Amino acid sequence: MKTITIQTDHSVYPVVLGEDAIEKLDDIVNQLTPVVTSILLIADETVYKLHKNYIASGLPERIKRSTFLTPAGEKAKSFEVYQNAIGFALEEGLDRHSLVIACGGGATGDLAGFVAATFMRGIRLIQLPTTILAHDSAVGGKVAINHPLGKNMVGSFHQPAAVIYDMNFLHSLPIRESRSGFAEVIKHAIIADPKWLDEMMADLDSLESLDNELLENSLKKGIEIKAAIVEKDEKELGIRAYLNFGHTYGHAIETWAGYGKWSHGESIMAGMVYSLYLSKKLKNLEFDLLRFVRWINKLGYTAQPPAESQFDELLQLMLKDKKTVGKEVRFVLLEKIGKPVIQKIDTKELAAADKMIRSAKGEIK
Structure with missing residues (x-):
């Protein structure tokens, strides 16, 4: 297992890479300050169906958790899905000390990152990428949804608190x-x-x-x-x-x-x-x-x-x-x-x- 540290003008965070990396998630959430009050897991529906138990094994049990499933692929990055995710977060009572965890490929990470960046003007985010493509999109803080006239035209910069890149997810990729x-x-x-x-x-x-x-x-x-x-x-x-x-x-x-x-x-x-x-x-x-x-x-x-x-x-x-x-x-x-x-x-x-x-x-x- 390898850890790469990302340091920008506004943040420092780890990228943990390797098989079973999800085991590090609980400790990383524990170390966040202020203390995390609730977790919103935004997950690709296909990934969640394949890996539901494995994902759950890495999530903190003591913290209230809600799950919002997105369509697979680029369909996740629409205004409709974004609005539904924000509405779900409000219904579930997320606050400014809550945490979004993005679990899926680049599209899910982009959507979840934009939700985190804009909910109550910004709450914390952890990326849990599950594709090879997401080695690029999960790192660096660019988050966005698509407009019919252009890709990634509605977005922001929102650095994650961590990226947990568990290679076990990659074994099931088509x-x-x-x-x-x-x-x-x-x-x-x-x-x-x-x-x-x-x-x-x-x-x-x-x-x-x-x-x-x-x-x-x-x-x-x-x-x-x-x-x-x-x-x-x-x-x-x-x-x-x-x-x-x-x-x-x-x-x-x-x-x-x-x-x-x-x-x-x-x-x-x-x-x-x-x-x-x-x-x-x-x-x-x-x-x-x-x-x-x-x-x-x-x-x-x-x-x-x-x-x-x-x-x-x-x-x-x-x-x-x-x-x-x-x-x-x-x-x-x-x-x-x-x-x-x-x-x-x-x-x-x-x-x-x-x-x-x-x-x-x-x-x-």
Whole structure:
């Protein structure tokens, strides 16, 4: 079991990573001050059905507890579910010394975090992530729900009191969910650790049966990379935007398709290929993109956006991206693997890249 400490300008908290990590939850809740008066467990309904007894084994028995179940996946991040969760918290009598525990994937964590951030102007939160994807979303304090016109457009920054990342939950993940999460692992390597990316491309040829030790080490590295960036830029005023590599185009795909039709990781991977191509063209990035695309294809990803989508439709969604300023689309690009920069990009360049990606099939260079 490993513990990574996250330190920002406003908070210090542990990320406990490993099998049976849930055993640490009781002690962590005990150490919170003021004393926790009640707990609201906000859990993904599918996760709760699979792991109800295991989850209960880690929760403090002496503290009053209520459970609110969310729909699985991105359906959790709607205004309706958010309103229902707030109403449930009020009905259950939560107060300013209560605690929200988020149990599920990234969507459940985002919803529960936004509930915690806004209930009575903010109460405490512990993240209990159950997916690979949530190694990214559970750390760093970004919480949000979706708007029909854009992903994560209604949200806040609300750091958790702790993140308990029990890898036992990961054993029941379907392959598509594992693939979605591992896209963010690959992203962390691309923006911060070229040696690690080389190692993965050389050694990893399937996500069907990830080795536990390799997965744990990968998650630890990813969390450490994110922590180093968040500690320098908690509110995404500068370098934290680097963590959005691949997300401008990727979120546009995810929103266009309808949340959940393309998974977050599938969308972001296509977005990363698009950004790598732009980086080669605009920043002279030296990178074997064809080898990378063949590798991710082997892992089950696609480099192309949905065939039915149109560039103009994706552009309108990219213009709503949080990095966009004054109708100028800004992308995270790479000067080198491990050296990201933010750059405004002309619409003609974006269109040309989109056209090339769509026409290249598996031979993107």
